[in-house]
Amino acid sequence: MNLTVLLELVKSINDVFIVSMFFSCYLTSRSFRYWKKHAGRGAVAIFIVIAAYLIRNISPVYLTFGSFYMLVNSITYVCLMYSIGYFFFKGRNITKLLLIFLSMMIVLVFDFLVYLIIQSLFGINYFDSSQLSYAYGGIFASQFIQLIVVFLLRSKRKAPLAAQGKYGFYLLQVIVPFMTSLFFIIYPVFVEQETQDSDARFFMVVTLFAVINLVHFIVFEIHQKLEKENYENLFLVQEFAHREEYYQQMETHQTKIRAIRHDLKNQLLTLITKADGTESQIEKLLEEVIKEEECQFTQNSGINQLLSNKYQRAKESNIQTNFEVKIPLEMGFEMRDLGALIGNAIDNAIEACQRCPQERQINLKLIYFNHMLLLEIENSVAKQVSEFKTQKKKAFEHGFGVKSIQAITEKYHGDMLYESKADFFRLELSIWEPN
Amino acid sequence: MDIAICDDDPKMIGQIETLLLSFFENDPNQFSYEAFLSGESLVDHLSRKESSFQIYLLDVEMKSLDGFETARMIRKQDQQAIIIFITSHVEWMPEAFEVNAFHYLIKPIDEIKVKQVLLKAVEQLSLRKMILQFTIKKKVYTVYLGEVEYFESMKRKMIIHLKNGEEYEYYGTMKEVIDKVSSQLFTQIHHSFVVNMDYVQVKGGETIVMQTGREIAVTKKFHQAFQKAYRNYVLMRTKE
Numbered sequence: 001m002n003l004t005v006l007l008e009l010v011k012s013i014n015d016v017f018i019v020s021m022f023f024s025c026y027l028t029s030r031s032f033r034y035w036k037k038h039a040g041r042g043a044v045a046i047f048i049v050i051a052a053y054l055i056r057n058i059s060p061v062y063l064t065f066g067s068f069y070m071l072v073n074s075i076t077y078v079c080l081m082y083s084i085g086y087f088f089f090k091g092r093n094i095t096k097l098l099l100i101f102l103s104m105m106i107v108l109v110f111d112f113l114v115y116l117i118i119q120s121l122f123g124i125n126y127f128d129s130s131q132l133s134y135a136y137g138g139i140f141a142s143q144f145i146q147l148i149v150v151f152l153l154r155s156k157r158k159a160p161l162a163a164q165g166k167y168g169f170y171l172l173q174v175i176v177p178f179m180t181s182l183f184f185i186i187y188p189v190f191v192e193q194e195t196q197d198s199d200a201r202f203f204m205v206v207t208l209f210a211v212i213n214l215v216h217f218i219v220f221e222i223h224q225k226l227e228k229e230n231y232e233n234l235f236l237v238q239e240f241a242h243r244e245e246y247y248q249q250m251e252t253h254q255t256k257i258r259a260i261r262h263d264l265k266n267q268l269l270t271l272i273t274k275a276d277g278t279e280s281q282i283e284k285l286l287e288e289v290i291k292e293e294e295c296q297f298t299q300n301s302g303i304n305q306l307l308s309n310k311y312q313r314a315k316e317s318n319i320q321t322n323f324e325v326k327i328p329l330e331m332g333f334e335m336r337d338l339g340a341l342i343g344n345a346i347d348n349a350i351e352a353c354q355r356c357p358q359e360r361q362i363n364l365k366l367i368y369f370n371h372m373l374l375l376e377i378e379n380s381v382a383k384q385v386s387e388f389k390t391q392k393k394k395a396f397e398h399g400f401g402v403k404s405i406q407a408i409t410e411k412y413h414g415d416m417l418y419e420s421k422a423d424f425f426r427l428e429l430s431i432w433e434p435n
Numbered sequence: 436m437d438i439a440i441c442d443d444d445p446k447m448i449g450q451i452e453t454l455l456l457s458f459f460e461n462d463p464n465q466f467s468y469e470a471f472l473s474g475e476s477l478v479d480h481l482s483r484k485e486s487s488f489q490i491y492l493l494d495v496e497m498k499s500l501d502g503f504e505t506a507r508m509i510r511k512q513d514q515q516a517i518i519i520f521i522t523s524h525v526e527w528m529p530e531a532f533e534v535n536a537f538h539y540l541i542k543p544i545d546e547i548k549v550k551q552v553l554l555k556a557v558e559q560l561s562l563r564k565m566i567l568q569f570t571i572k573k574k575v576y577t578v579y580l581g582e583v584e585y586f587e588s589m590k591r592k593m594i595i596h597l598k599n600g601e602e603y604e605y606y607g608t609m610k611e612v613i614d615k616v617s618s619q620l621f622t623q624i625h626h627s628f629v630v631n632m633d634y635v636q637v638k639g640g641e642t643i644v645m646q647t648g649r650e651i652a653v654t655k656k657f658h659q660a661f662q663k664a665y666r667n668y669v670l671m672r673t674k675e
Contacts, residue, residue, distance in 0.1 A: 326673060369669040371637040376666075413638050415662035430666050432638040 003199050007136050008057050010206060012080075014143045016053065019081045019103050020088070021150045025157050026099060027091040045087035052080040077104065106146055114142040114185065122189050133202040137188040140206065144181035144213070148174045176216040180209050235340075235404060242339045249309045260288060297325045302335050303342070303366070310346040319353045319360040327368040332433035333412065341408045342366070342375065344401035345427060349379035352425060356382045359423075371433040378426045405429070436560065437487070438468040441477045441505060442494035442521065447542075448472075451492060451521075454549050474500030478508045488516060490556055495522035495539075514646060515563065515581065515633055517556045555674075562620055563633070567612075569593075569605045576603060580620065584634045584645060586612050588627040598634060598647070619671060622664035624653045632668045 023029075035042045056076035078100055085096035111127065118126050118138060126138030151173050187205070267285060271278055295308030307323060314321045331338075346364065353360040365376040409416045412431035419426045438455065442448050448470045459466045469488075471477040474497050481487065491509060495502035506518050520539040538552045563581025570576070578595060586609070587594040593607040612629055613621075623629045624643060634646045642650045643661075653661055 365670075367669060367673050369673055370635070372665065372669060374666050374669050413640055415659055417659070417663065428666060430662050430669075435637045435639060435644065 003132060003203050005058070006203060007132065007206065010210060011136065011139055011143070012053060012057050014140070014147075014210070015077075015107075016080070016084065018143065018146050018150055019100070020084060021147075021154055022103050022106075023085055023089050023096070023099055025150070025154045027085075027089040027095065029089050030087075041087075045083075049080070049083050049087065052076070052083050056080050074104070106149065107142070110142045110145050110149070111139075114138055114145065118185055121185070124189065126188065131188075132199045133188040136202070136206065137184045140209075141181045141184035144177045144184070147177045147213075148181070151177070173220055176213055180213060183209065235407075238404060239336050239340055242336070242343050245309065245343075249305055253305070253308075263288075297323055298327055298366075299329050300327050300331075303327060303338065306339055306343060307346075307366075310343070310350070314346075314350055314353070314362060317350060317354050317360065319350065319362055322361075322363045323366070324364065325366045327366060327373070331368060331373065332371070333373065333431065337408045337411065338373075340404050341429075341431070344405050345375060345377050345429075348401055348427075349377050349425075352379050352381050356380050371435070372430055373433075374428070374430050376426070376428040378424055380423060381420070381425045436466040436489055436557070438466060438490045438492065439471060439477060439488040440468060440492045441471040441474060441497070441502075442492075443472055443497045444494070445472065447494065447521070450544060451549075454544070454546060455553075458550055458553050473497060474502070474505035474508075477505060481509065481512060487513065489560055490553075491516055491518045492540075493518060493520055495520050495524070517559060519552060519556070559672075562617055565617060567595075567615060569595075569603070569607060571603065571605045576605075578603070580616055580631070581633070583631050584647065585628060585630040585651065586616075586621075588612075600647075618664065619668065622657075622661050622668075624651060624657050624661045626654065626656070628652075632665055635665070 056079075059072075059076075078097075081100045081103065082096065085091075085100065086093075089096065115125065115127055115138065118124060118141075124134070126134045129135050152170060155170060155173060264285060267281060271281060295311055296304065297307045297311075298304050303325070307325065311321060311323070346362070349362045349364075353362060359380050361378075361380050363376075363378040365374065367374045405416065409429050409431055412434070414429055414431035416427065416429035418428075440448055440451050440455075442451070452468070452470070455466070455468060456463075469480075471480065474493075477491075478500070491506070493502040493505055497505075502520055502522070506520070509516060509518065521542060521544070522539060523542040538555070540548060540552060560581075563579065565580045566577050567580055567583070568575055568577050578597065582597050582599070584596045584598045587596065588609045591606055591608075592604050593609070593612060595603040595605075597603075609623075609627065609629065613623060616629070620633065621629050621631055628651050630643070630645070630651065636644045636646045636648075638644070638653070639650070642652050644650050
């Protein structure tokens, strides 16, 4: 009897864990800082959740509900899960209730699935058995499969950008729960059937596996956090590179202007003293000034520096450029984000053009209107680009520019779209000023 | 179409008048204009609410209240009016995008260019002058699409929210509305909301905020289409 209670408690902890994970797929949990601020509320929350948890699991031991058992079971389940949702997650109540309902459906579906598997393998109905190891073996097998489903769902919805599209990541996450589930299907038949005495041993095994899974989960979370930090560091390195480029450009620009001014002074002085050949010299001076002025795309000096920098690079690679820029002096975006976004986009375009044997062209539109910034780049390509990736050799840089564009677009609630035709590639994106 | 001309140089006003008259030669009843010799007098006129204009031609370099300042004052009252700046300093122009400028003309004024700009303005305005008709209790109502802030569908009814706060409820479907309204101006962002992009203020995480302050959710299904539509809208508004 005692062991039943303990197993029931473990089972219920699993339930709580699964549902919390399930909630976290669709709702945002309250932050650690929130609990620090509302310590009293936190204590009440924990007390209520634990109370609900104990009532749910202890009451059936002392009270018999008879045919109402299923109803009482469902009600306590909903109450327990709702108290978790209510205290620990932000969101609308209707969403929370819907999620609880869905989680109940998931439990039913997977219980049935496990029942089918065991029935077809061994011809035994675990769930109907009065022996502990059979009954709880089935339940745990089902629970760990539910855990796999919730994990996969969570990775799909909340995975950091760095891990997207890596299958190893998913495999790593589900391998331990999967083995556990398999174990609980097989264990009762092969081990417990031989020696029908030891429920205590079964409980030990259950605890052991629960701990293994817990440790695996924690290690995995830490790994994911590290991965995320690592990825952010990459961003910082790239941002730093962009900034350095920008400052260098600025410095050369300054030097050039200083040189022009110096020359201008001297040449004007000579012009005063001698009168012959004045016109040609004035023309020469004008030419120089105009050359420096050519790179005036916008009043916004940060963006202008960036664009003229890229413009020079494009020119060096014999690329025809056509920039249409309409932006105000100041915008509500962080300059470093804009630098990375526009810089990366143009870099990609230049890179693609460089692989073209002839016909190299880049058309750029950068337009600000009503809190939205629109960027459109068209560039010629050598062959059709099927996947939006760079062809850089260095692994470090591989596809990184694109991911950074994607991340910044998401940060500003924007959207990006690309289109590739036989001989050109087009990227268009919009980002919104934070209000 | 009502046009305001604001310039502190009477000669310039005369020149623009001539150009306008020749542009509307074929249908002189279609338009009227008023001239103002300073930004202040125009702002003053607007604050007295005697009449409003759809197109403003503003000189940038006016004494005291300059063209940009005047434009900002106009924008406070009217987000939709078309503002055309006239300037002799093209390098000052980027600032105009803060106030959603429509276009600018460079002095000395080129007749062909003016006609292009006006044609474009008329096109934009006629898009907003398109009408929608519906019946409530056997009575036919008509609204200008340019006045509609957004459409909302509720069960079997459609609710039209106008920018002045008025609402009309009639029996109809979303599909009918989408077929009737121009996709250049309207876009669906939710299975029961279609908004006029003229009145969009800014986009947040999962909502857009209208100029009236009302927030409407953008659902995942329509998110990409909305962004695409809005980009096209911006390109249309800023095209030269």
